[in-house]
Amino acid sequence: MSLQPQAGAPIIAFRDVEVALGSDRIYERLNLEVHPGEFVCILGPSGCGKSTSLRVIGGLLEIAGGEVTINGRPPQQSWPDIAFVFQSPRLVPWRTALGNVLLGTDLRFGGARDGRETRAKELLTLVGLANDTHKYPSMLSGGERQRVAIARALAVDPQIVLMDEPFSALDPNTRRRLRAEMERIWQTTGKTVVFVTHDVEEALQLADRIVVLSNKPTRVVDVISLKLPRPRSLAHADLVQERSRLMAMLGASETTTETGGAS
Numbered sequence: 001m002s003l004q005p006q007a008g009a010p011i012i013a014f015r016d017v018e019v020a021l022g023s024d025r026i027y028e029r030l031n032l033e034v035h036p037g038e039f040v041c042i043l044g045p046s047g048c049g050k051s052t053s054l055r056v057i058g059g060l061l062e063i064a065g066g067e068v069t070i071n072g073r074p075p076q077q078s079w080p081d082i083a084f085v086f087q088s089p090r091l092v093p094w095r096t097a098l099g100n101v102l103l104g105t106d107l108r109f110g111g112a113r114d115g116r117e118t119r120a121k122e123l124l125t126l127v128g129l130a131n132d133t134h135k136y137p138s139m140l141s142g143g144e145r146q147r148v149a150i151a152r153a154l155a156v157d158p159q160i161v162l163m164d165e166p167f168s169a170l171d172p173n174t175r176r177r178l179r180a181e182m183e184r185i186w187q188t189t190g191k192t193v194v195f196v197t198h199d200v201e202e203a204l205q206l207a208d209r210i211v212v213l214s215n216k217p218t219r220v221v222d223v224i225s226l227k228l229p230r231p232r233s234l235a236h237a238d239l240v241q242e243r244s245r246l247m248a249m250l251g252a253s254e255t256t257t258e259t260g261g262a263s
């Protein structure tokens with residue numbers, strides 16, 4: 001466990017953040033930092049406020065106290081730096097894969113497309129869909145649709161990509177494949193990624209740091225720095241040990257993940 005602050009200014013900082021929704025106090029004094037270029041996974045029990053943290057970063061939810069900064073500014077001023085990928089791809093059915101990737105830039109920048117179409121095709125190539133740019137969402141598999149959503153997020157060239165359980169609706173094989181692809185995309189693009197997941201193995205595979213949240217009122221119960229080179233094998237002794245510790249911390253059974261073991 002590493003709670004030491006890292007060198008350099010954080011790109012995202014929560015300081016004593018309070019969030020209340022209705023009569024529910026979600027965060028009392030939540031503190032966390034994300035550094036430029038980091039891949040941070042947020043793990044925690046259902047309902048603890050993982051999606052809430054992304055909504056706060058994205059400026060979609062007002063905080064009741066404390067401070068949140070993105071590059072030193074309030075989230076409401078930082079939307080150009082941020083893009084979302086959700087659990088479901090949220091594609092427009094009447095636009096092709098290429099049209100969906102362009103949708104984000106059309107909405108954000110409007111006007112002439114200039115080189116955006118070329119860039120959108122490059123991003124579809126990056127996510128493995130070079131030959132599918134003309135297909136409509138109904139002609140794509142679930143994994144392919146989620147790849148389009150990732151390309152759409154990258155198309156606005158954000159500094160930060162917020163991902164809320166982006167692979168959890170996919171079958172285990174597709175999920176593992178997309179996990180590996182996401183790692184490659186992150187390495188290629190150098191984006192800062194905040195990735196919410198329920199899946200301990202997904203977090204161990206992908207994260208530079210795992211932030212573990214408690215039940216409400218939510219606080220950070222652990223921050224795990226993972227220095228192992230990538231791609232990682234979950235059979236590595238360090239990961240086997242961290243996996244058991246995390247599963248115990250989250251109160252999860254050793255058989256609840258898709259592999260049922262440290263394979």
Ligand SMILES: Nc1ncnc2c1ncn2[C@@H]1O[C@H](COP(=O)(O)OP(=O)(O)OP(=O)(O)O)[C@@H](O)[C@H]1O
Pocket residue numbers: 021022024026044045046047048049050051052053198
């Ligand atoms: N609009 C709202 N009004 C009242 N409570 C809300 C509202 N939106 C979310 N909540 C509550 O806030 C808490 C945190 O919700 P959030 O969606 O962030 O949880 P989560 O950790 O992402 O859960 P899951 O793992 O199930 O996706 C939950 O208890 C939820 O019921």
Ligand SMILES: [Mg+2]
Pocket residue numbers: 050051052164
């Ligand atoms: Mg959620």
